[in-house]
Amino acid sequence: MLLWLVIFLLLAALAALFGFTEIAVSFAQISRALFFLFILLLITLLLVALFSAPVAEDGPGTSNKTVLLAKIR
Incomplete structure (x- = not known):
């Protein structure tokens, strides 16, 4: 996109x-709208990724399943 x-x-x-100045202005407005749409999508996706990132309890490289198994044993 x-x-x-x-x-x-x-x-x-x-x-x-x-x-063709009128056509050029129209194309420039479309490209400006698409640019701001992409910036908005970027910020939205960055915020979603920031707040929904899984956090391992035992440090990097361990998944939640390994931590859970270690607590059971």
Whole structure:
């Protein structure tokens, strides 16, 4: 989907180069909207990953199953 941002940016540059200013402005607005959408998605996914990361009790490299088995024994 990031490819669409680059495509609309290139189309805006080409339209501006050939003098089609109204079309260039439209493509630039679409690419700006996609950019902010990607930034919003990035922040959302980073926050979800930050608050839903599993925490092992026994340090790195141990899963919750190993910790649970060690407590049972």
